[in-house]
Amino acid sequence: MGGPPAQTARRRRTALPWTLLALWIAVLALAGPFAGKLGDVQHDRAVDYLPSGADSTQVAEVRARLPGGETTELVLVYHRDGGLSAADRQAAERQVAAVENELELVATPEGVPSKDGDTLMYPVASTAPGQDEKARDAFVNDVRDLAHDTGTDAGAGMSVDVGGPGALATDAAEVYGALDGPLLYTTVAVVALLLILIYRSPFLWLVPLAVAAVADFLSMGVAYGLNQTFGTTVSGQSSGVMTILVFGAGTDYALLIVARYREELRRIERPHDAMRAALRGCGPAVLASSGTVAAGLLCLLAADLNSSRGMGPLGAVGVLCALVAMLTLLPAVLVLLGRRVFWPLVPAFGSRPKARRSLFAAMGSSAGRRPLAVLGAGAVLLGALALGAFALPGTLKQQDSFTSAPDSVTAMKTLAAAYPEKGTQPITVIAPTGRADDAVGTARSTDGVADVRRGRSGGGWTEISVVAEGAPQSAAETATIEALRDGLDGRGAYVGGPSAEQLDLKDTNARDRLVVVPIVLAAVLLILVALLRSLVAPLLLLVAVVAVWGASLGIAGLVFGPVFGFDGTDPGLGLLSFVFLVALGVDYGIFLMHRMREEVLGGADTGTAALTALRTTGAVIASAGLVLAATFAVLTNMPLVQLVELGFVIAVGVLLDTFLVRTYLVTSASLALGRKVWWPGPLSRAPETPAPPAAEPALARTP
Template identity: 75%
Template sequence: MGAGKATTASKRRRRAVPWAVLGLWIALLALTAPFAAKLADVQHDRVTDYLPASADSTQVAKIQEQLPGGESTELVLVYHREGGLSGADRETAARQVEEIADKHELVGRTDVPEGVPSDDGTTLMYPLVSNEPGTDEELRDALVEDVRGIAHGQDARDGLSVEVGGTGALATDAGKVYDSLGGPLLYTTVAVVALLLVLIYRSPVLWLVPLVVAGVADYLSMGVAYGLNQTFGTTVSGQSSGVMTILVFGAGTDYALLLVSRYREELRRVERPYDAMTAALRGCGPAVLASSGTVAVGLLCLLAADLNSSRGMGPLGTVGVLCALIAMLTLLPAILVLLGRRVFWPLVPAFGSEPKQRRRNLFAAMGSSAGRRPLTVLATGAVLLGALALGTLNLPGPVKQEDSFVDKPEAVTAMETLARAYPQHGTQPIDVIAPGERADRALAAIRDTRGVESAEKGRTGDGWTEISVIARDAPQSAGETATIRALRTELEGSYVGGASAQQIDLEDTNSRDTKIVVPLVLVSVLLILIGLLRSLVAPLLLVAAVVAVWGAALGIGGLVFGPVLGFEGTDPGLGLLSFVFLVALGVDYGIFLMHRMREESLAGAEPVAAALTALRTTGSVIASAGLVLAATFAVLTNMGLVQLVELGFVIAVGVLLDTFLVRTYLVTSASVALRRKVWWPGALSREPGEGGRSGEPTEPPRQPERVAAP
């Protein structure tokens, strides 16, 4: 009778636990919903959200926000006619600029600004700076659109080109691109993941379950991200929130693939879905926890970066990964158990059945070749990765602001017109913020600085004075860079900012951040791997492999970005961000493979057999996961900003290299060649019977387990 009561209680627990988990998630989402809906309200793509925290240009932007009227909006009206401007063209330009001056407050002038003609007479440039009260993102965009409306109005004559550029117009055009990172990025990611899951599972129902759970995790991550912003002031930008969504769907689907594969395997051994899921979680749970922990810790290392965009991406990326982990280890199992075996229809894994063996198993064949000639395979792979890494020598230099768009907006075409018409002339201001009591001395020093064309005082307030400087050289040229550095050297107590100065600070800070964050990531990942695999050699092997993948992926980028895609430069942060993502995410697959290899070794398998069995059993799962993760990051290549396209390309290519070359061939070959030494100095590195021990306690090989129903 006691046994009967125990059986009844066990059945009740099996039914109650999944429903309880589902109920808890419903309650959690109800609590999260009000906060998730507010994330868009705190998402900003201001200059200060991407600049280095301690740089001169960041201080300028912050002080400008506090000056009367807030941050100024800098525009340039460009009037151009091939063959030369006519008198009527100049009258049209003057009339339009006068209308703009009547409607909007312009800095430092009480009358209509004067145009600057080009030497060849084809172009007329009007620099405009507005400091209207409350000039924030929305009002800046309204100002830009209003100016463009006037410039493109009825007064413009046939053949006269009128364009509105400048940093304000560039920010407005960039904002439109960042706005596309919301809905379109999410919808495209969902569609890509859905298609791949249908192809992988070949089931009309099963693909929908992990996709819905990933959507729930994404919604939860939005609420948590909003909470971080409100509590700690974490930066939320279009870039960081977009990457968070990609990580939720990419990493979350990877965890789902591993869990579902193990669950399907256990359903053939265990009759009840609840017990099969318990065994599956026990089997793959440590690997999933370790892999997510690796990604989370790697991303958190970005907190050591000085660049605001990188530092803000760390916490949001970590939130995405952890929300995906929690959902895939709790909500997904509960739903799968409640749906039972029928969720796998038409390929239902029957209790006691054997999986259908394909005549030719791709991963078994790959493992066989690696097992026969491990050193040859390893050397060939290393040479190939090294050759690909040489492509990094062909990477273009830092991307200029006007080259950061895939499709050139009006602000960029205006800059290009100016560059052609004024090849040796500055066309965008350098912003200097000087202490109010030293403003006159600073102005005199600026005008005496080599490379300065003109300088004029603007707004004053809160103890600071803004000075607008025009350099003699073109924007972001070597000459203008030298002028900016000279101003920073000469002007003690002042800050030098503006678009070109921001670019200088981005490059300098990314170089500094790379030297700090890269070692932190490597050490953190190594420590996690050592704790999981209880070895020094295996973790070093995995880390060396992902670093090689990173170099090869960047090298492929060098062969594609300029020659194929026509990009004029690379984002200064590409190397650091791609390293963090590829090392953290790439180690995931190494963990899946090596953890299974360790399981087989603990069960008594010889080293070579353990390595080949691990590849055969996890190869298809790793391949599927790699395809999904690569596809989700490849979604970024459809975005309108060069830096996002480059980041998505490098990570997608790196994941594919890692999945189909490094994990399958190179890591397996190295494990076969090293044999037990791969587990050194752990107990598994010792031969059976060595030192009176046979390694760690072993388990007998698992046999299909038949559990009778009560």
């Protein structure tokens, strides 16, 4: 028994973890040069998010080809409560003259005073930055430096802010560019804290955290490769969510694998053999759940909005990189470290864990006594919470997208208050040069238009600047934009500009919801049917996660305005939160139903199987749910409203799914349906054969 074959097998077992470790070092060496370049291909302008066929996208592309290239538009805003003095106006004139003398402007800025005399604005435009975002940011910052340098004390006490589309874009880019560090550090800190509390070990928590960091680095390199090969859109939002998914989903998989590995170490002497048994036991469920999440996210490829379409592949990359790392690198490191990594709670071979009553066994028992009552009460509660979605604030305006107001937002709010009767942000019309006069006439005759000016021409196109009577992104200005598009329809002209871009974002998101939501539901349903060999169980899980999504949006509606003080809701919140909550919620449902089906195949009746599945998977999956919710909650600490909203809704949804829907409602529905939950599969036709409940294990066994 101890001859050469046994020695060879032992050598192979010893060599495998080192081989995997070496392979990962090689992979990281290859991915390293690309991972660092991901930030270079990240774009966060509104027009970068839009589909190529949108009117505002066409306007941006044509303007970039006109003489001088794309125009950067700013507004210098001077304000003093109680009225600007003569010295204030002179100081403003000196500053604007300095801007004109030192920077290349399209035209001489002319001051426009407000009716109350408190505010004076100077529209400033330049084509010098062109399409280079770094050059645009440098131009904006140069204007700000000059605007804040009066040279004398004549303007002391007068506020000077730089707003307009260019300044808003620069401030947004600065925020997105600064997200990576704080997002990563905060996520790592949150996951580390939770792992320390869960594992109660000074060393064990470092292993899954380090493996997740490796997976995140790999995902950045793969995401850059997707951008270079397929042109996948990379935004600050999508790259941030990818990091969240790597750490959240990756830690979830690690929790399941480590829990099963700890259990196997008690009955198998060699760590390598124990890990092999652990992966054989929980690996299929981990593969199935991660595959479902990735498939759900890839459904976003059907979206028309570039940012949403890019979010799908990047999210899937994050999940799959985390999966590969947790199924290969994590087991290798754990095997090499041996049992001592669990210190001080080392699972000795042949030992039994301390017996303790399971919280989830108690929850299952309470659901089992009156399953229909529990199911009905839960459904009413979720339905009542979902009604709060009607209280969600309206569409988020560009200037309201920051949690703390930068210079550009302060300027835009000052303008909105000082010029309520006047548009302060131009609408851009691009018309064929041969029809430019006709387009100018149509624009001047359009209701809600205050001023029309003919601009640059070149390449067969002419730029026309239109100023609306309504304030930027107000209902009045939106009506003017729509009227302009209706009037110019069929004449080869396009209507764009910052407000038109926001309108196109809203319309495209509405279109994407109608297209992507059914695709996600159909794809996830087909996967669940194939996994569970049933139709009723998959429908039950889908209904549950859709109810969670509705309730999460309802809770958001109750707190976004009154508690957070948000003035609007990101147009993409509904679609993105739906995709994530359906994919991630079904992910946890798979663990529960997979274990339930395993118990039924082992001879248990459906009721016993449901309670056993809840008892044995509850603790580990609850820990996984807490980690995932906490990682998405990290987004609520970011300085952009759309990230805060997305993180809040997903975190709340994961918690609802973990502690209410999966624990009580899915279990109660399974108890109420009995064998019908497996219809029309063969398990639904087998007679119930009640079996005595198994002794409750002290340690939860994962599926």
